[in-house]
């Protein structure tokens with residue numbers, strides 16, 4: 509059997525970002541201001557600092573104003589809520605992203621609940637989760653929406669396909685399963701208590717792995733020809749030739765690529781889509797705030 513096609517998330521994300529930049533330019537002409545994203549980082553978690561920096565750069569390149577708020581780890585919940593409230597009222601701010609995880613002692617759910625659902629471009633607010641579950645328009649979390657874009661681009665109509673989502677988190681697994689259901693796939697959600705996981709995965713035409721366990725999904729779990737979306741980002745311990753440690757997904761890539769029809773690499777697959785969709789959601793929010801129709805084809 510031929511090697512699986514690589515699903516080029518990086519290329520897809522670059523093209524989406526270029527379209528967003530074009531629409532952001534038109535938005536400035538129509539309204540006299542840029543779409544704006546406020547990113548709030550509390551504390552000094554190194555991975556979060558990298559993500560926040562990448563988000564600010566991506567905004568800049570797309571013509572979206574980025575407002576960064578870096579707060580010390582000792583920030584109280586009350587102080588953080590005051591900032592969120594201020595950003596909710598700020599007419600320059602269309603999207604608000606509070607980088608997770610928050611330092612111990614800060615209640616993530618309380619902070620998410622304080623964000624105006626119309627500015628919740630991460631799609632984490634219960635109002636947006638509820639809208640997704642009942643099929644109303646709202647903000648959908650960036651990573652699963654990005655996965656869905658890649659799947660539709662690759663497969664077109666997903667009707668009747670068997671999909672297995674491994675992982676049931678609020679930010680990836682659950683919304684992913686909802687999006688696949690809405691696209692008429694037949695969906696199984698697997699998790700740490702699932703029995704015979706390899707057999708469950710073997711049934712799937714579409715596998716989405718969002719577990720956080722390096723290379724857990726083996727090649728012999730994959731149905732020949734299946735489409736595999738690997739959300740996992742895991743850093744392996746440093747070695748002599750990779751002093752920073754190699755990045756791997758939740759899927760054993762080489763084994764799975766020998767069986768699958770198509771597969772996302774790590775890095776370069778789902779990761780770049782997450783940021784591109786964040787920009788997309790911010791652009792959509794800006795149009796709503798300006799009373800304009802969101803651009804088509806995003």
Ligand code: NDP
Pocket residue numbers: 651674675676677678679680681698699700701702705718719720721739740741742778779780782
């Ligand atoms: P969570 O830790 O919130 O959820 C992990 C899920 O995996 C849980 O539902 C858990 O089950 C399940 N799980 C754990 N162990 C097993 C097992 N042995 N067998 C089956 N299921 C298992 O993670 P996230 O959803 O936040 O993230 C998942 C991965 O995706 C991580 O590697 C993360 O880094 C990556 N990620 C990547 C993004 C990107 O931009 N590409 C964005 C977000 C996340 P249970 O519920 O039973 O505990």
